[in-house]
Amino acid sequence: MESWPPGGSGPAEAGPRLRGLRGADLAASASLLSGAGAGAEAGCSAPAVAAVLPAGGSGERMGVPTPKQFCPILERPLISYTLQALERVSWIKDIVVAVTGENMEAMKCIIQRYQHKGISLVESGVTRHRSIFNGLKALAEDQPNCRLSKPEVVIIHDAVRPFVEEDVLLKVVTAAKEHGAAGAIRPLVSTVISPSVDGCLDHSLERARHRASEMPQAFLFDVIYEAYQQCSDYDLEFGTECLHLALKYCHIKAKLIEGSPDLWKVTYKRDLYAAESIIKERISQQICVVMDAKEDEEHVGHRLEEMLKNELNHVKVTSGRDLQQIILEQCYNFVCVNVMTSDFEETQKLLNMLEESNLSILYPVVVISVQFLDYESVPFGQKMENLMQIREFAKEVKKTNILLYGLLVYYPQDEQKLQESLRQGATIIAALIKERNSGLIGQLLVA
Ligand SMILES: Nc1ccn([C@@H]2O[C@H](COP(=O)(O)OP(=O)(O)OP(=O)(O)O)[C@@H](O)[C@H]2O)c(=O)n1
Numbered sequence: 001m002e003s004w005p006p007g008g009s010g011p012a013e014a015g016p017r018l019r020g021l022r023g024a025d026l027a028a029s030a031s032l033l034s035g036a037g038a039g040a041e042a043g044c045s046a047p048a049v050a051a052v053l054p055a056g057g058s059g060e061r062m063g064v065p066t067p068k069q070f071c072p073i074l075e076r077p078l079i080s081y082t083l084q085a086l087e088r089v090s091w092i093k094d095i096v097v098a099v100t101g102e103n104m105e106a107m108k109c110i111i112q113r114y115q116h117k118g119i120s121l122v123e124s125g126v127t128r129h130r131s132i133f134n135g136l137k138a139l140a141e142d143q144p145n146c147r148l149s150k151p152e153v154v155i156i157h158d159a160v161r162p163f164v165e166e167d168v169l170l171k172v173v174t175a176a177k178e179h180g181a182a183g184a185i186r187p188l189v190s191t192v193i194s195p196s197v198d199g200c201l202d203h204s205l206e207r208a209r210h211r212a213s214e215m216p217q218a219f220l221f222d223v224i225y226e227a228y229q230q231c232s233d234y235d236l237e238f239g240t241e242c243l244h245l246a247l248k249y250c251h252i253k254a255k256l257i258e259g260s261p262d263l264w265k266v267t268y269k270r271d272l273y274a275a276e277s278i279i280k281e282r283i284s285q286q287i288c289v290v291m292d293a294k295e296d297e298e299h300v301g302h303r304l305e306e307m308l309k310n311e312l313n314h315v316k317v318t319s320g321r322d323l324q325q326i327i328l329e330q331c332y333n334f335v336c337v338n339v340m341t342s343d344f345e346e347t348q349k350l351l352n353m354l355e356e357s358n359l360s361i362l363y364p365v366v367v368i369s370v371q372f373l374d375y376e377s378v379p380f381g382q383k384m385e386n387l388m389q390i391r392e393f394a395k396e397v398k399k400t401n402i403l404l405y406g407l408l409v410y411y412p413q414d415e416q417k418l419q420e421s422l423r424q425g426a427t428i429i430a431a432l433i434k435e436r437n438s439g440l441i442g443q444l445l446v447a
Pocket residue numbers: 053054055056057058059060061062067068069098124125126127128129131132158159160265266267
């Protein structure tokens with residue numbers, strides 16, 4: 001049988017006390033965990049994996065009335081981003097979310113509105129540990145009315161850490177299968193010191209020898225469930241570390257896995273701004289340019305596309321020849337360049353397609369309709385009258401989370417001036433996409 005890691009350093013250290021499972025033969029790749037791929041053919045078993053998300057806190061440190069897991073980022077509650085991050089991992093079978101009775105209905109609405117799948121809800125407890133314990137009970141077979149099946153490995157992840165990636169989940173699950181428990185860590189940013197009762201420094205820890213414990217963490221289910229069953233009321237009330245419970249009650253030394261900086265826990269108000277910036281940056285990496293004219297190296301629309309490519313060199317600019325495919329690839333930014341006409345026919349076609357695709361359920365989609373201000377072709381007044389319709393279109397599509405903006409690019413005869421207009425246009429497009437400001441929808445900006 002193929003062992004893991006491939007070419008690894010022999011058998012694992014002494015296993016967890018409760019192990020009795022499959023020893024060091026690990027399901028250790030995503031394909032293996034989803035039951036496909038070479039490892040599966042070789043006969044290694046993929047562990048059944050579930051996740052528990054504590055989401056029953058009140059977010060006191062954030063200082064706003066809404067618990068932070070329900071605070072909106074780009075108009076979508078924070079917890080929905082975390083659910084999205086977990087549910088896209090195909091080998092996580094069940095996700096149990098612990099929320100307060102008071103927020104149960106709100107949570108159901110979030111699940112429905114953002115089309116989350118495979119989520120079960122349980123009532124949270126008065127502390128984080130109690131909420132996690134309730135989540136675990138929903139997965140344990142010894143509980144009455146248990147509808148879910150007991151996983152071999154359970155991931156525990158805070159609902160307020162939205163940027164968890166599949167690779168770190170895979171690492172903690174793989175390590176948990178081998179060691180019984182595993183958790184993500186980060187280097188300490190500040191030195192940890194211990195004050196004495198009189199408020200003076202008692203001692204300080206050597207920063208390089210300590211780490212911050214983050215999430216996700218993963219455990220053999222039997223290990224962590226037993227730890228919670230055994231642990232004291234004091235632990236349930238004041239404890240902050242699940243890995244510690246596994247150590248204290250099951251003698252499991254968790255494997256520590258280096259995590260990425262994005263794993264941090266949204267705690268203070270400024271963290272919401274940071275999370276919003278990260279999300280905006282992630283969805284602004286690709287722009288699709290749709291044109292109403294045939295391909296022609298010379299025409300002004302093509303020159304604008306080239307300008308976008310040159311000015312925004314960190315962004316992928318694609319042409320919208322295969323729009324369906326681009327929508328499927330989850331591009332959230334569209335520039336509709338109208339060279340031939342001064343109406344919104346082409347823009348409307350694009351908007352219809354976007355609405356049908358449901359692309360904007362999770363993120364606001366930006367559409368910028370570009371027109372050229374060429375005074376010679378159509379009388380200016382008439383053109384403006386047509387263009388002002390953008391206000392109504394923008395109001396309408398905002399309901400489906402599409403942000404529509406207009407951009408008029410001055411098109412003079414003078415080559416140098418035209419070049420400057422196109423550069424300005426590219427800068428405005430970049431700013432609209434980066435900011436996703438819903439206050440500017442329906443505006444006709446001029447480059
Ligand atoms: N009784 C509790 C307390 C906390 N949590 C959850 O545990 C995670 C991490 O806890 P923390 O950041 O401390 O959240 P809060 O307790 O909400 O924040 P604060 O300590 O600022 O009040 C959050 O997803 C939070 O909702 C929970 O499920 N049940």
